[in-house]
Structure formats: structure tokens, C-alpha cells
Amino acid sequence: LLGYIGIDTIIEQMRKKTMKTGFDFNIMVVGHSGLGKSTLVNTLFKSQVSRRSAGWARDEKIPKTVEIKAVSHVIEEGGVKMKLTVVDTPGFGDQINNDNCWEPISKYINEQYEKFLKEEVNITRKKRIPDTRVHCCLYFISPTGHSLRQLDTEFMKRLSHSVNIIPVIAKADTLTIEERQEFKQRVRKELEMSGIEFYPQKEFDDDMEDKSDNDKIREAMPFAVVGSDKEYQVNGKRVLGRKTAWGIVEGESNALHERVSLSHLQDLKEVTHNIHYETYRAKRLNENGG
Ligand code: GDP
Numbered sequence: 001l002l003g004y005i006g007i008d009t010i011i012e013q014m015r016k017k018t019m020k021t022g023f024d025f026n027i028m029v030v031g032h033s034g035l036g037k038s039t040l041v042n043t044l045f046k047s048q049v050s051r052r053s054a055g056w057a058r059d060e061k062i063p064k065t066v067e068i069k070a071v072s073h074v075i076e077e078g079g080v081k082m083k084l085t086v087v088d089t090p091g092f093g094d095q096i097n098n099d100n101c102w103e104p105i106s107k108y109i110n111e112q113y114e115k116f117l118k119e120e121v122n123i124t125r126k127k128r129i130p131d132t133r134v135h136c137c138l139y140f141i142s143p144t145g146h147s148l149r150q151l152d153t154e155f156m157k158r159l160s161h162s163v164n165i166i167p168v169i170a171k172a173d174t175l176t177i178e179e180r181q182e183f184k185q186r187v188r189k190e191l192e193m194s195g196i197e198f199y200p201q202k203e204f205d206d207d208m209e210d211k212s213d214n215d216k217i218r219e220a221m222p223f224a225v226v227g228s229d230k231e232y233q234v235n236g237k238r239v240l241g242r243k244t245a246w247g248i249v250e251g252e253s254n255a256l257h258e259r260v261s262l263s264h265l266q267d268l269k270e271v272t273h274n275i276h277y278e279t280y281r282a283k284r285l286n287e288n289g290g
């Protein structure tokens with residue numbers, strides 16, 4: 001029946017269009033300095049971009065990040081071209097006064113909304129507005145095994161009103177599996193107690209099936225990540241990983257990849273547009289109208 005009314009043709013056309021125009025996705029990494037943000041950005045790209053491509057020296061030391069910087073690569077995933085942009089940010093928390101350390105990040109996020117808004121209200125509107133809005137923010141939590149720092153809670157609380165947050169446990173290879181599970185549970189409880197909303201927010205539970213899918217993600221939150229720029233041989237396969245007392249730990253950016261699929265990325269984009277951007281737009285138009 002679906003074939004008869006041509007829905008499959010429409011879906012096929014949409015798929016072809018995505019393959020042609022591509023899929024843009026923008027991630028931002030945020031957190032204290034030294035937690036491996038820049039390393040993870042490299043891991044994400046290294047496992048995707050052909051290793052032969054120029055630009056990655058063997059033992060390149062990652063310099064301290066001093067400014068907000070976006071790097072883009074076109075990667076291919078199941079026949080779908082995707083332009084992945086990762087926005088690296090300088091770490092915070094090492095200043096004497098950390099009072100307003102979320103400001104530059106908040107400012108960057110809003111500037112991208114502003115750019116989009118300007119294009120949208122433009123009379124000679126482009127057919128396809130370039131989208132630099134941050135679709136998701138990976139928030140790096142220090143693998144202390146204890147609890148969240150006050151700065152973390154405060155930062156996430158502020159950010160969660162303007163961007164999708166995915167909390168991750170940084171340098172997860174420094175914790176044993178048991179420690180990891182315990183820490184995850186504790187962090188989940190603390191996030192809940194502080195009223196911090198993170199992806200997937202309740203709004204995503206449209207039906208029972210969605211809810212059960214989302215609950216699986218929620219149970220795994222915060223994702224544990226391991227960044228690495230060294231390759232190791234594991235079961236005859238070359239993987240990016242870290243050597244630890246308990247063997248080679250594979251970069252869990254892979255796992256992050258498995259759990260967050262293309263449809264989740266689409267969700268994140270929609271929430272960015274329909275909720276976060278809409279909030280910004282309404283506020284701005286109110287300012288102008290009033
Ligand atoms: P950033 O300040 O958050 O950008 O941190 P960097 O990416 O510059 O990394 C800081 C240090 O931590 C470097 O020496 C990295 O090699 C190391 N590092 C990065 N990721 C990991 C990880 O997943 N596990 C461990 N054990 N060390 C890491």
C-alpha cells in the first residue's frame with residue numbers, strides 16, 4: 001500500500017537528497033582544562049578521516065587550547081555524506097576567578113543563533129542557510145570517582161537552556177569498570193537532583209517505543225570516553241586506544257558512535273532548531289518589538 005501511494009518514493013528521494021546535499025552536524029566540547037577535549041576531537045576525526053590524509057603527524061603533541069576554534073571534515077557514513085564540525089574550547093577552572101567562565105561559550109552559542117536569525121529575516125534569503133549552530137555540547141566530567149564539581153553543575157545548568165548537553169566522563173580509562181559504573185550512577189543522581197536537563201530530554205518520549213529507546217541511552221549516561229591518538233593492535237585490528245594496567249582500552253568514541261546514530265543526530269538538530277533556537281529568536285524579536 002505504501003508503495004502504491006508512493007511514500008517509499010518520497011523516502012527514497014529524501015535519502016538521495018541527504019546524500020547529495022549532505023548532513024551537517026556541529027558538536028562542541030566543553031569542560032575543565034586537561035580532560036582530553038582536544039584529544040577526543042582528534043580521535044573522532046582520526047578514526048573517520050583517512051589515516052593517509054595529510055596533517056596528522058605521528059607523535060604530535062596537542063597544544064593547550066587558547067581560543068574557541070571550529071574544525072570541519074566531511075566524513076561518509078553508510079553512503080550518507082556528513083560534514084562534521086567540532087568546536088574545541090579552552091578549558092576552564094584553572095583561573096583564580098572562575099565566576100564568569102561560561103560567558104565566552106555562551107556567547108559563541110548565541111552568536112551562531114544570531115547569524116542564523118539574520119539570514120532568516122533577510123529578504124533575499126538563501127535557499128539553504130548555512131548552519132553553524134551548536135547541535136550538541138559534550139560536557140567533560142573529571143573522572144574523580146567522587147562527585148561533580150560545583151562549577152560543573154552550574155555550568156551545565158546555564159548551558160542546558162540554550163544547547164543540548166551530553167555529559168561524558170573524561171579519561172574513562174583511568175577508572176576500573178566497577179568504578180565507572182558506580183561513578184556513572186552517582187553523576188546521574190546528581191544531575192537529576194540539580195535539575196539539569198540533558199539529552200535525550202523528556203520531550204523525545206513521543207511513544208512507548210521512543211521511550212524505551214531513550215531509556216537505554218539514559219541508562220548509559222554519562223557516556224565514558226577515552227581519547228587517544230595512538231594506534232594499537234587488538235585482535236588483529238588496528239584501533240586507536242590507550243595502554244593501561246588492564247590492557248588496551250579502545251577509544252570509546254566508537255561506542256559513542258554506535259549509541260548515537262544518525263536518527264539521534266537528526267533529533268538533536270530538530271531540538272536545536274525547534275526549542276533552543278526558537279527560544280533565542282522569540283527573545284530577540286521581543287527585544288526589537290518592545
Ligand atoms: P584538554 O585541555 O581538555 O583539551 O586536554 P588535552 O586533549 O590537551 O589532553 C590533556 C592530557 O590528557 C594530554 O596529555 C593527553 O594525552 C591526556 N589524555 C587525553 N585524553 C585522555 C584519555 O582518554 N585518557 C588518559 N588517560 N589521558 C588522556
Ligand code: MG
Binds near residue numbers: 038039064090091
Ligand atoms: Mg584543549
